[in-house]
Amino acid sequence: MVHFLVKNGVNVFAYDSNGNSALHILLQSLYDHDEALEVVKVLIAYGCNPLEANARGTTPLGIAVERGHISVAQYFVSLGAPLPPDLLVTLDRARSHWSTAAMIHFLVESGVDVLAHANNGDSVLHSALRCLNSDIDVLQVANFLIDYGCDPLEANSRGETPLHIAAERCHVHVARYLITQGASVLTNALNGDTVLHFATRSDTYPYDDEDADDDTLAAVKFFVGRGSDPAVPNDNGETPLHNAVDLGRLKTIKYLLSLNNPLPLDILFTAIQSDQNSVRCRYIVQTLVTSGCDTQTPNAEGDTPLQVAIGKKGKVDVVKYLLSVGSVQKPSLEDLLSAAAALAPPSVQNKMRRMRIVAQGP
Secondary structure, three states, X not given: OHHHHHHOOOOOOOOOOOOOOHHHHHHHHOOOHHHHHHXXXXXXXXXOOOOOOOOOOOOHHHHHHHOOOHHHHHHHHHOOOOOOOOHHHHOOOOOHHHOOHHHHHHHHHOOOOOOOEOOOOOEHHHHHHHHOOOHHHHHHHHHHXXXXXXXXXXXXXXXXXXXXXXXXXXXXXXXXHHHHOOOOOOOOOOOOOOHHHHHHOOOOOOOOOHHHHHHHHHHHHHHHHOOOOOOOOOOOOOOHHHXXXXXXXXXXXXXXXXXOOOOOOOHHHHXXXXXXXXXXXXXXXXXXXXXXXXOOOOOOOOOOHHXXXXXXXXXXXXXXXXXHOOOOOOOOHHHHHHHHHHHOOHHHHHHHHHHHHHHHOO
């Protein structure tokens, strides 16, 4: 196709408004590695410069690495294209094509600085743990990078160690390996987050993903078994249970409750104010209440869980449940009217709202 286009007058030396050459543009659009290598060789044969950077300073080699085209990257390096020493800590993490064990091995063995750091203090080991997905890849790369000199105990500017990142990604095998290298489950981040906070706050998966809950549960059980205390709050007063409740990790919630630690006074409010749908939220609230949460304890503003649930649109099932368990000893007329409005269909809610405005007067 490239031969055909060139022979029919397409200018391979043209650039787009961002300074991207034909090499940049085609590498960004191709997914098949063999096809990408073939096209690159054809364009270079027609005179395209493999060392030329676009307006952002990105070379075709940088694009090849970002897109995971390892054979193309190897070809560029064979032509003398230089690899930026800090490449492994400056690559776009939103683009996961490059984050494979094979690519990281190639980059390190081709001279990328394994001791480089990002602006936030992340080491190459931090960056690799954040980006890799496969447990096998992560463990292999962690071992490889530590052999090359990465410090398994080094913290970034937020006090996060590689063990915290492994916990956040729920990579239990990697966490076990890092502990053998001297990492401690008792090391906290600067904001007081423990490894259990990281394990329970993982947002890698959708809220209602059961596999995510299984992964979180496995990580939490591992760290509890290694001595991490699930009752320890961070500097904001939040415990790992707060994170699990907020993300709707039902199995993890039940496990943490089974440890019989004192229940945080505000845990019901965390459940009610989470983004869980009404049915799921009701189930979490019911689980917490069954475990001993007091439905009448107010928050710092003096509002009860029922009042907060009434104020949260779409939490009808929670309102029904709290009313069924007697969440208020002597509900005021205002509470009952608010609850009725929250449970009513939208058309009735609008009428009740207009009636209340009229009754209140100007």
